[in-house]
Amino acid sequence: MSGIIVPAKKLNEECGIIGIKSKQKKALAYDIYYGLFALQHRGQESAGIAVSYDKRKINYYKKMGLVNDVFEEETLGGFPFGDCAIGHVRYSTTGSSNVVNAQPVVFYGRFGRMAVAHNGNIINCDSLKSGMMKKGHVFQSSIDSEVIATLINLNSEESLLGGVKKTCEMLEGAYSLVIMADDKLVAVRDKFGFKPLVMGRRGDDIIFASETCALDSLNAEFVRDILPGEIVVVDENNEISSEFMPNIERHSCIFEYVYLARSDSTIDGRTVYDARYQCGKYLAKLFKIDADAVAGVPDSAIVAARGYSESTGIPLVDALSKNRYVGRTFIQPSQALRENSVRVKLNAIKNNINGKRLVLIDDSIVRGTTSKKIIGLLRESGAKEVHMLIASPVVKYPCFFGVDMESRDKLIGGYRSEEEICKLIGADSLHYLPLEYLIKACKGNKCDFCAACFDGNYPVDVDKYNCGKFVLEV
């Protein structure tokens, strides 16, 4: 039987955003393109760029597809030179998979054309939206970013900054934003700091991006993280000012370190690579397994496998080869399509595993279907034993803040014991990294993070906003 697999991607990231403010007009569309390319792992359904070339004018282009497919040379060359630009890559955590829901949201408002790009999920969006609809507002899309854009415009009677601040007071949930209006670029991180957002500089250009890997792709220097609750304004002269929202309470998403962010990014002063490597070392400390080889599931668990191997002395092997040209498997986000659409993504490297007792490390188990397929493939390809180690705790609870973790009954850890999961995925043994060790690996305190998908402690009162996904139907 062929060793070619399959696995549906277990989790879908949220979105990636980037914005650049320059002193001179230049071909910023190209810079945004390269930045979005670096953020592609955060969203593969649609991509968009908006360029401001005059105080009140914006050109934009957005479409379904990967960054590379959406923007051809001709499209990028067709953008005017501008002094401000923003971009967005999206996976649909809210709103359907449709170009109407692609971002940035560009609209006519108080300051002429304005544009907003958003990463996160607003949990009181429905009530805000229905309140506005009752007053006669209309919406073109089903995304919460359009609600944010409309609120900013409504609230900006006195100034753009005033409008942004007032809007932030109304929003509940997770949001990192870049806003382009009134000859300014505004960057916002919600008061919990759920989603990462960094600031960089390249000459006179000021850049904001979801991850530092986007700054690196532009040869920009990392300046600092935008802090939870911070609103940074870059004005028409590229002068930077900053204000803070009230009631700030840091709870950054710990899953960024586990899986969502790129290993070469740094979030809130901690490199993702180091955190993953340390998780592997802690797994080695906690779980001694008599094995011949250790391997990581590409890409996000390779670093943890290295940490495990270097701590235990068990040789690190490449057990799985990833076909990098297949494209991401969850361009279509429905579960049925995910299950059916991927058949050629991973292959086993038989010579490295044949007859061996293997420790296989993955970053997490969400539905369990991927793990089951991979373990089946490794056994078919000659592995004598497969012991699974997970570099994070059991995912038991859904996420309401922009990561596509489904309702609890869809999370295998939400309704199965570890023993049951081990049996279901066909592993010889299964162990998870306890939360306290994940937090130590991320060099933080428990209170610095949101770890709700592991422990159910949501920083926001999700029941109040009727998130309503706690019903366990199995």
Ligand code: SF4
């Ligand atoms: S629930 Fe999990 S994925 Fe969602 S923000 Fe919290 S830690 Fe991140």
